[in-house]
Amino acid sequence: MARPGTPVRLEWIDPAVCSVDYRLKIIGRVPFFKHLPPPAIADINRRFRDREIQTGQPVYFEGDPAENLYLVALGKIKLIRHTGSGHDVLLDILHGGDYFGSLSLAAGEAYAESALAQTDGCILQISAGDFKTILGRYPDVTLKVLQAVEQRLQESRRIVEQLSTYSVEQRIAAALLRLAGKLGEQRGEGVLIQLPFSRQDLAAMTGTTTETVSRVMSRLAGQGLIKTGRKWVTLVDRGRLEELVEKPAVN
Amino acid sequence: MARPGTPVRLEWIDPAVCSVDYRLKIIGRVPFFKHLPPPAIADINRRFRDREIQTGQPVYFEGDPAENLYLVALGKIKLIRHTGSGHDVLLDILHGGDYFGSLSLAAGEAYAESALAQTDGCILQISAGDFKTILGRYPDVTLKVLQAVEQRLQESRRIVEQLSTYSVEQRIAAALLRLAGKLGEQRGEGVLIQLPFSRQDLAAMTGTTTETVSRVMSRLAGQGLIKTGRKWVTLVDRGRLEELVEKPAVN
DNA sequence: CGACTTTTTGAGTCTAGTCAAAACATGTGG
DNA sequence: CCACATGTTTTGACTAGACTCAAAAAGTCG
Numbered sequence: 001m002a003r004p005g006t007p008v009r010l011e012w013i014d015p016a017v018c019s020v021d022y023r024l025k026i027i028g029r030v031p032f033f034k035h036l037p038p039p040a041i042a043d044i045n046r047r048f049r050d051r052e053i054q055t056g057q058p059v060y061f062e063g064d065p066a067e068n069l070y071l072v073a074l075g076k077i078k079l080i081r082h083t084g085s086g087h088d089v090l091l092d093i094l095h096g097g098d099y100f101g102s103l104s105l106a107a108g109e110a111y112a113e114s115a116l117a118q119t120d121g122c123i124l125q126i127s128a129g130d131f132k133t134i135l136g137r138y139p140d141v142t143l144k145v146l147q148a149v150e151q152r153l154q155e156s157r158r159i160v161e162q163l164s165t166y167s168v169e170q171r172i173a174a175a176l177l178r179l180a181g182k183l184g185e186q187r188g189e190g191v192l193i194q195l196p197f198s199r200q201d202l203a204a205m206t207g208t209t210t211e212t213v214s215r216v217m218s219r220l221a222g223q224g225l226i227k228t229g230r231k232w233v234t235l236v237d238r239g240r241l242e243e244l245v246e247k248p249a250v251n
Numbered sequence: 252m253a254r255p256g257t258p259v260r261l262e263w264i265d266p267a268v269c270s271v272d273y274r275l276k277i278i279g280r281v282p283f284f285k286h287l288p289p290p291a292i293a294d295i296n297r298r299f300r301d302r303e304i305q306t307g308q309p310v311y312f313e314g315d316p317a318e319n320l321y322l323v324a325l326g327k328i329k330l331i332r333h334t335g336s337g338h339d340v341l342l343d344i345l346h347g348g349d350y351f352g353s354l355s356l357a358a359g360e361a362y363a364e365s366a367l368a369q370t371d372g373c374i375l376q377i378s379a380g381d382f383k384t385i386l387g388r389y390p391d392v393t394l395k396v397l398q399a400v401e402q403r404l405q406e407s408r409r410i411v412e413q414l415s416t417y418s419v420e421q422r423i424a425a426a427l428l429r430l431a432g433k434l435g436e437q438r439g440e441g442v443l444i445q446l447p448f449s450r451q452d453l454a455a456m457t458g459t460t461t462e463t464v465s466r467v468m469s470r471l472a473g474q475g476l477i478k479t480g481r482k483w484v485t486l487v488d489r490g491r492l493e494e495l496v497e498k499p500a501v502n
Numbered sequence: 503c504g505a506c507t508t509t510t511t512g513a514g515t516c517t518a519g520t521c522a523a524a525a526c527a528t529g530t531g532g
Numbered sequence: 533c534c535a536c537a538t539g540t541t542t543t544g545a546c547t548a549g550a551c552t553c554a555a556a557a558a559g560t561c562g
């Protein structure tokens with residue numbers, strides 16, 4: 001119950017972050033570009049446009065024609081599917097150096113999910129056509145892209161597995177561990193996850209409701225595994241969370 | 252309750268099915284080879300080895316070093332993840348012209364799931380290294396492979412969405428429709444799904460239990476939407492099944 | 503300080519899971 | 533061809549985890 005002051009610290013958009021230097025740094029961090037030598041990175045950089053986005057603003061909507069590939073430069077982007085029943089499903093949360101949008105070289109496709117800015121930030125954008133040109137010029141990039149997509153497929157299948165066999169508590173613990181690994185910041189007492197993201201978001205990631213998320217998080221906090229507040233969570237006892245996930249309950 | 256005689260018809264392995272002619276036909280059906288001209292297909296064919304498999308036999312296990320890419324020539328293959336709790340998760344069922352195994356060009360990877368023969372059949376096999384050679388020789392194949400993997404990713408995410416938001420009944424209906432689209436055979440009264448596959452398999456596809464699958468299927472059969480027996484299902488009223496899936500229940 | 507959003511808590515309900523047993527099918531060997 | 537052993541499916545009774553609806557509490561922001 002000891003509720004510490006919120007550790008939330010706002011990131012301010014420095015107008016310089018999408019400077020050429022920063023752009024080069026980000027492109028050099030993307031899994032399918034990072035192996036390239038500086039001149040190639042510089043060439044690729046020239047083909048991207050940058051764009052600032054504000055919290056809540058859409059990059060594209062599910063169903064829009066899939067024309068662009070994006071890189072996250074600064075801030076967080078979430079990928080969401082809207083369902084008929086009003087429940088949204090949160091597929092992924094991305095940050096600096098991640099890609100999203102269309103790799104798809106087939107024309108006439110539509111985005112299968114919406115992309116929304118979770119924070120203020122900056123993204124780099126390239127048309128599918130220009131990206132194809134890059135692939136033509138740097139053939140090994142294509143192989144790396146393939147690997148990157150395969151990895152996303154594996155992640156997605158792991159989530160299918162978890163939704164199929166885990167209890168809500170296990171799914172929430174697993175989601176927290178996953179987020180911590182990807183987006184967490186090391187702090188003295190543990191790993192802070194501060195996207196910012198709400199119970200709502202966590203519910204949409206784990207296929208449950210905000211009320212249930214709240215109850216489970218309270219329980220975990222009571223057991224000293226996490227500390228939590230509005231829009232942030234700190235994992236205090238990672239080991240015991242992992243145990244929770246692995247154990248099929250009491251068996 | 253009218254239980255018709257089983258429409259199951261055994262497929263016999265014709266020793267000729269993995270003849271050169273059949274192999275060429277299969278390779279010409281694979282999404283990332285089918286655009287190639289006959290000489291290229293013939294060249295690629297030479298690099299594959301064929302292999303017969305019997306029902307229940309594993310092609311590889313989760314965790315084995317991922318050394319080969321496979322094509323299904325004849326029969327059905329299922330991809331399964333084993334979980335600690337003993338529940339298995341059925342990720343996909345594949346048939347003629349589908350690929351599975353490792354596309355992965357990164358060395359030292361392991362298979363993330365097991366592949367088991369659901370029926371007697373025949374598969375084509377190529378080492379990761381040889382596949383890489385093919386990609387080098389036919390660059391547009393790499394792009395097509397990328398598209399194929401993206402498509403699997405989309406499918407996987409659709410399943411995440413369904414597990415997150417659908418009731419068991421909706422998930423089962425959706426799974427039946429998906430299987431029918433992929434593997435169903437048109438019959439007079441409807442579409443027959445006969446892999447063969449059991450309540451057990453359906454439960455592992457939809458993240459539920461055999462008992463629940465049985466109850467739901469009985470209900471659907473009672474409403475005249477399907478007919479069902481041991482190891483097979485016929486979709487009689489596809490339209491009403493689709494309605495079931497789309498409706499968020501009574502809202 | 504209000505107005506608003508997010509989070510928590512509570513009570514009641516229902517879906518789906520569990521455990522157990524019966525019914526049914528299929529294949530085998532006598 | 534029958535009787536039995538085995539595996540699959542169905543049914544039943546009970547339970548529990550998670551959802552729903554509703555309202556209170558706690559943060560946040562102007």
